[in-house]
Amino acid sequence: MPHLITLAAEQTIYQAQALHQQLAAALREHPQLEIDLSQVEEIDSAGAQVLLWLHRAAQQQSCQLTLSHPSPAVRDFIRLLGLQPLHNALEAVDGS
Amino acid sequence: MAKTILVVDDSTSLRLVVKMTLEGAGYHVIEAADGQQALALLDGRKIHLVLSDLNMPVMNGLSLLAQIKQHPDYRFTPVIMLTTETAEHLRQQGRECGSCAWVVKPFEPPQLLDAIARLILP
Amino acid sequence: MDLELAMQSFLQESAELLEEMESILLDAEADSITAEQLGALFRSMHTIKGSAGLFGLDEIVRFTHQAENLLDQLRDGHLQLDAELSGVLLRSHDHVKAQLAAVAAGQAIPAGEQDNILADIAALLPPPAGSLPPAEPSSQAEPAADSDWLLSLRFGPEVLRNGMDPASFVRYLATLGQIQAIASCSSALPADESFDAERNYLRLEMQFRGAVDEAQLASVFEFASEGSQFIISPRAQLASHLQQALQAGDAAEQQSCRDIWQQWGLWPSTADNAVAAPTLVTTAPDTRPALPAGADHKTGRSSESKFIKVEAGKLDSLINLVGELVIAGAAANLLARSHGSSPLLESTVVMAGLIEQIRSHTLSMRMVPIGETFSRFPRVVRDVGQELGKSIKLEISGAETELDKSMVDKLADPLTHLVRNAIDHGIEDVQQRRAIGKPEQGHVWLNAYHESGSVVIEVADDGGGLDPQRILAKALQRGIISSDALLSEQDIYRLIFAAGFSTAERISNLSGRGVGLDVVQKNIEALRGTVEIDSEIGLGTTFRLRLPLTLAIIDGFLVEVGSSTFVIPLETVVECMELPVTPGDHGRPERLQLRGEILPLLYLRQFLELEGQPGRRQNVVVIQTGSNRVGLVVDALQGEFQTVIKPLGSLFRHLKAISGSTILGNGAVALILDVLALIQHATQQEASRYALEQEPYPAAGSRQPHNNDTSSGK
Numbered sequence: 056m057p058h059l060i061t062l063a064a065e066q067t068i069y070q071a072q073a074l075h076q077q078l079a080a081a082l083r084e085h086p087q088l089e090i091d092l093s094q095v096e097e098i099d100s101a102g103a104q105v106l107l108w109l110h111r112a113a114q115q116q117s118c119q120l121t122l123s124h125p126s127p128a129v130r131d132f133i134r135l136l137g138l139q140p141l142h143n144a145l146e147a148v149d150g151s
Numbered sequence: 152m153a154k155t156i157l158v159v160d161d162s163t164s165l166r167l168v169v170k171m172t173l174e175g176a177g178y179h180v181i182e183a184a185d186g187q188q189a190l191a192l193l194d195g196r197k198i199h200l201v202l203s204d205l206n207m208p209v210m211n212g213l214s215l216l217a218q219i220k221q222h223p224d225y226r227f228t229p230v231i232m233l234t235t236e237t238a239e240h241l242r243q244q245g246r247e248c249g250s251c252a253w254v255v256k257p258f259e260p261p262q263l264l265d266a267i268a269r270l271i272l273p
Numbered sequence: 274m275d276l277e278l279a280m281q282s283f284l285q286e287s288a289e290l291l292e293e294m295e296s297i298l299l300d301a302e303a304d305s306i307t308a309e310q311l312g313a314l315f316r317s318m319h320t321i322k323g324s325a326g327l328f329g330l331d332e333i334v335r336f337t338h339q340a341e342n343l344l345d346q347l348r349d350g351h352l353q354l355d356a357e358l359s360g361v362l363l364r365s366h367d368h369v370k371a372q373l374a375a376v377a378a379g380q381a382i383p384a385g386e387q388d389n390i391l392a393d394i395a396a397l398l399p400p401p402a403g404s405l406p407p408a409e410p411s412s413q414a415e416p417a418a419d420s421d422w423l424l425s426l427r428f429g430p431e432v433l434r435n436g437m438d439p440a441s442f443v444r445y446l447a448t449l450g451q452i453q454a455i456a457s458c459s460s461a462l463p464a465d466e467s468f469d470a471e472r473n474y475l476r477l478e479m480q481f482r483g484a485v486d487e488a489q490l491a492s493v494f495e496f497a498s499e500g501s502q503f504i505i506s507p508r509a510q511l512a513s514h515l516q517q518a519l520q521a522g523d524a525a526e527q528q529s530c531r532d533i534w535q536q537w538g539l540w541p542s543t544a545d546n547a548v549a550a551p552t553l554v555t556t557a558p559d560t561r562p563a564l565p566a567g568a569d570h571k572t573g574r575s576s577e578s579k580f581i582k583v584e585a586g587k588l589d590s591l592i593n594l595v596g597e598l599v600i601a602g603a604a605a606n607l608l609a610r611s612h613g614s615s616p617l618l619e620s621t622v623v624m625a626g627l628i629e630q631i632r633s634h635t636l637s638m639r640m641v642p643i644g645e646t647f648s649r650f651p652r653v654v655r656d657v658g659q660e661l662g663k664s665i666k667l668e669i670s671g672a673e674t675e676l677d678k679s680m681v682d683k684l685a686d687p688l689t690h691l692v693r694n695a696i697d698h699g700i701e702d703v704q705q706r707r708a709i710g711k712p713e714q715g716h717v718w719l720n721a722y723h724e725s726g727s728v729v730i731e732v733a734d735d736g737g738g739l740d741p742q743r744i745l746a747k748a749l750q751r752g753i754i755s756s757d758a759l760l761s762e763q764d765i766y767r768l769i770f771a772a773g774f775s776t777a778e779r780i781s782n783l784s785g786r787g788v789g790l791d792v793v794q795k796n797i798e799a800l801r802g803t804v805e806i807d808s809e810i811g812l813g814t815t816f817r818l819r820l821p822l823t824l825a826i827i828d829g830f831l832v833e834v835g836s837s838t839f840v841i842p843l844e845t846v847v848e849c850m851e852l853p854v855t856p857g858d859h860g861r862p863e864r865l866q867l868r869g870e871i872l873p874l875l876y877l878r879q880f881l882e883l884e885g886q887p888g889r890r891q892n893v894v895v896i897q898t899g900s901n902r903v904g905l906v907v908d909a910l911q912g913e914f915q916t917v918i919k920p921l922g923s924l925f926r927h928l929k930a931i932s933g934s935t936i937l938g939n940g941a942v943a944l945i946l947d948v949l950a951l952i953q954h955a956t957q958q959e960a961s962r963y964a965l966e967q968e969p970y971p972a973a974g975s976r977q978p979h980n981n982d983t984s985s986g987k
Contacts, residue, residue, distance in 0.1 A: 068227045068433050071470035079466065100438045100475060104462060107474075111464040135443055136477065137456035162320045164283035168327040171279065200436075204323075206316050227471075229436030234323075252496040260327070269445045269493060270437060 057087035057121060062095050066102030074105050082109070082118055093124035098132050103141065110140050120144070153179040154271045155196070159189040159203040159215060160233065169202065169233075172260040177273030186210025190218055193225050199271045202263075205234035205241065213241075216248040229270040233263070283324050284377050285582070290317040291370050292648070298359055298366070299651040306354055314362075315344040321369060332382045333372050339394045340365040346398060361393045363652070419450070421508035422490060423539075424479040425518035425530070429500025433473045437497050443477065446493060450483015456533040460525040476526065478518075478533045480508070511539060585678070588638055595628075595635045600936055602628045603914070639679075643721045643730065644672030646685050650692055650719060657696045663703065664714045665696055671721035676728045680800060680820060684730070687796040691732040691816050692717060694790060699736030699814055709811070711735070724819075727802075727844075727898065733815040739808040741765040748774065761960070766806035770794040803898075803949060819898065821949075829935070831911035831943065832894060834877050835885035838911065838943040840935055845896045845948040849910055852891040863962065865893070865904055873959035874904040875951060880930065896948050903955040905946075930954070 060081060066074065081088055090109070095102075106122065113120035122144050125133075133141050156178050160166050163184075170180045181198070183189035185207040192198070201219060205212035212232055220226050231252040232245050242253050254266050294317040297310045322337035343362070346352045368390055375382045428439045446452060455477060462474035481490075487505060494503045502521055506514035515534060519527050534540035602625050609617040647669050658665040700706075700715035707713060718733040741762060748754045748768045760768075768774060770790050797804050802820035829840035852874075853865070865872045872895065878887060893904040914937070932947035 068438075068471055069224070075468065075470040099433075100440050100473065101433050101470060104459070104474060105470055107459050107462055108464065108468045108470075111462065112468075115464045132440065135455070136440055136475070137454070138459075139456055140459065161316070162286060162324055164279055164286045165320070165324045165327065167279045167282050168324070206312070206319055208312075208316075227434060227436050246499055266496075268448065269496060270441050272441075272444050272448070 057089040057119065058085035059089045059091060061091040061093070064094055064096040066095050066098045066105070068099060068101035071101040071105050074102070075108065078105065078109050079112075082112060082116060085118070087119045087121075088113065089121040089123055091124050092122060092129045093126050095126045095129050098128055100136070103132055103136065103138055106141055107138065110144055153177055154199040154273055155179045155181060156267070156271075157181050157183065157189060157192060157198050157201045157203075159183045159186065159201065159207070159212070161185055161204060161207045165204075168260075169263070172263060173267070176264050178267075186212065186215030186218070189215055193219070193222055195224060198225060198228055200267060201228055201230045202233050202267070203230060205232055205245075213244060213248055216245065220248060231266060231270070280328060280376075283328060284373060287321045287324070287369075287373050290320055291366055291373075293317060295363065295366050295652060296648055298354075298362055299655065301354055301359070311344075311348045315341065315348045318344055318365075318369075321373075328376075330372075330376060330382070332387075333369065333376075336365070336372065336387060336391070337369060339391055339398075340369070342398055343394050351399065352397065358397060361390065361397060364390050365394070419482055419484050421453075422481040422483070422485075423504075423506050423508055423511065423514045423518075424477070424481055424490070425504040425514070425521075426477040426479065426494065427502040427504075427521055428473050428475060428477070428497060430472045430474075431500055432497050434471050435499075439473065439475055439477060439497075442493060442497065443479075446479075446481060446483075446490075449485055449489070449493070450481055452479060453482055454480040454537055456536070458526060458529040458533065460523075460529040476522070476530075478530060480537065515540065583638075588635075592635055592639070595632050598628055599632060603937075637675075639677055640675035641678045641681055642673050642675050643681060643684075643728070644669075646681050646688065647672050647719050647721075649685065650688070653689055653692055654696065654717060657693055661697060663696060663700055665700065665717055666714050667717050667719065669719045674721035674723060674728060676820065680728075683796065683800055684818075684820075687793040687818070688719075688730065688732065690790065690793050692719070695732060695734035695736065695814070695816075699734035699738075701737050705737075728820045730818040730820070731815055732818075733813060735813040738810040738812055738814055739766055739769070739806070740810055744768050763806065766808060767804075769806075770804065803953075829914050829945065830894070831914050831937075832877075832892075832905070832907040833909040833911060834881070834907050835883050837883060838937065838941065839877070839907070840914070840943050840945040841894060841896060841905070842945070842948060843913060845898060847895040847897045847902065849895070850893050852893050852906055864959065867895070867902075867904075870902075871959075872902055872904045873955045874906055875955040875958075876906045877946075878906075878908075880951075880954070896952065898949055898952050901952050901956050903952045905951065 058081060060078070062074070063070070078088075078090075088109075090106070110120060110122075112118075122141065125145055130145075132138075133145070156173055158166055158169050158173070158180055159182075160169070161184050166182050166184075170182065173180050181192055181196075183192055186203075187210045189201070189203065190210070201215075203212045203215055210218075212234065216230050216232070219228055219230060229252075231254055233254050234241075245253060252266050252270070254263060294314055297306070297314055301310060318337045318341040322334055322341055325333040325337065340362070343352070343358075343365075347354060347358065352358060364386060368385055368387060371385055372382050426439065426442075428437075432439065443452065443455065456479075458476040458478060459474055461476070462468065487507070490505050491503065494501065504514060504518045504521070506517070518530060522530070531540055602621065606618070606621040606625060609621045650669070651667055654665050654667040695717050696715070700717070701709075701711070703713050706715065716735045718731065720731040720733070722729055744765050745754075745760070745768075748765075748771065749756055751774060753768060753771045753774060754760070770793065774791070794804055797818055797820070800820055802818055805817040805819065806814065807817065808814040828843040830843045830846045832839050832841060853862075861876065862874060864874055872893075874893065877883070878885070888908055891906050891908060892910050893906055894910070895902055895904050897903075930947050930950045931944045932950075933945040935943050935945055937943050
């Protein structure tokens, strides 16, 4: 079972640093991570960057990362900025 | 949810017009007459943007800007300086303090709305 | 949208700013100016300019912009506030004031002295005249047809921390046109711990279509220009765009961008990239209408200001209601008294106390210090003095004296007139003053104080004084009086108020600008006030204006004549006594001798032509305004009563001795006596009698001194 982290409603620059630290710690401890994005109501570039970082860091550390249940806010934001890696990661989940 | 804009200006009439302009565009507006009053409004409520005059009694716009940029809950709030000052050194100071934009008064309402819309849409 | 309200607010605010500006400028001439004052001066023009722009008052913006530049130089210490600069600023003040007045009146903004002042300002400003004039409203040379654009947006690392999210700009762009393709390049984003969550690593590549020009697109990102690089080209210039865009960034970034462009078919594909990721080409989802109008959001207005501006009408109706409350309270008290219920009586007394407090607080809201009016006079004195070449020192005292707001407004003109007159005609030329050993600098005094229920305002000068002989001669010459007229000194002085007295011989056009002193008298009389003149040849003249407080509620003293009740304003009551009976006058002496002074008597019954016969014992109420005392003979005294003044209907306006009416606690109507008019009548009567007869005066007996502090019993 992957370690599940559910992100809170607000994922903006105000929370980005704390989220980064939380995810970095989780990455160190768990070989499998699932990030539940269903509760996210507000996300900005800083929040999205943390997800991009996680995506990249997980690849580097061979952690199996799943981004699941993206809320409309998350989907919209990914589309808005053309965040290809996140888009792909979500596609992969949707496809499975 | 409408985005909240804090309008800081010592001129009542200017605040009134700005408020009408912004509310007409769908923003929510709260007001303060100087920097000090503006700081008192940073009480945990959500503020999406600060629109501040530069020249004000009690606490001027640049001091307010510096304070906002140090406030744990508001340090990333976009701040637009709304002023008649065009002096480059002041703009520079503003940029160093972290102001986003510099809208020179007098402005036409569409200009102001345009400037704000680049940072937050209603 | 209540633009009218905003405009009112703007006009009022501007008026306050101008007033402050003027008072600082006048103050600062004598003393050295403080940084705070310099800041306030600057802000006055600055704020007016800022707000004027909102209302499209371009003329005012244009002018205040230059005045502001001047004040900016002054604030920064590049200029000194000397007489010249001060003069230019005062003229600027006047000009802006005139401009605003025109706006308020809905008239075209007058050019007035504008060009001259602007020239003078320009002369004072250093060669590269300050900053550029305010930006013209951006010319709308549109709409251009839709065109295609390529955007490479390399946002600086600090944009996020500065509150500018690249996403915001993208959303905004979507309101200008259509984002046909967008992709993020995040090659700069580190995968290790060096990742800084608040730093921006994103670069955006975009294809955009819209009816915009290059400058417009560039301006979208102008806020984020610091540390950023934005490459924007028409689609037609694809090759040069890609080249330019590739020059920026390291190899990883270049590769990442190439990948994106390849997916979009903008870059020739290479074998290396045969296995391309699925392309993400979307239109931006967030193409909301730019400005959903008409949203109605009630906001919690910050209630921080020390002052609240209230419509005068609201205050009037509040005062009216308080008046009714006073009456109702008095009625309840009467009822309680007649029922003999002491707990009820007690509670009405408590209530009366509270009502009294409400009353005085409410009334005080309408009272403003006369200083607001006085504050314009340093300027008047300075200007008039300069124009006439006279050095004048103005001394103001009693600026804190309060009177009704409506009165203050109406006093400004007559006072200005009197002050001008004092400088023009009162104070002698410098040579003359030197010749008679007076200090060269003339003095004008403005003084205000309260006296027996009136406000007294004095305008005094240390000039040559009025010469009764010359006035008489002139009045004769002008046909204002006949040669056989017998006039007291006061009467002679008063002649200068006669219409047609002073207008003919004016040398300068300063005093009153074409109107005579008669207008002053008319203005003051319209306020139910009087003008007294004291003068001493060679020493100076004092004009003394005596005005009622015009309060809506007064402390009244009730008297009875026959079945009618009258109210005398308590402040004017000096004392009460019984009318001494002397057989020689058929019980009706025309004057009393009171402590060695003659006291003319006025029989209210006869004066008002009331029916009925007086009782055996009559009472005298001694009333006073200024230095004049009169004994008012009435049947009975009822004591004090709080009185709400109701204006008389137009039908009764002509009744000179009645100033209003009131309703008594028992519902009966009582008329309020116009003491001023009564005293004038009585003293005139006395003067005419005095010339005819000489009789011994009966001594006043059985005095009943009246004391304002205690309720006078019957």
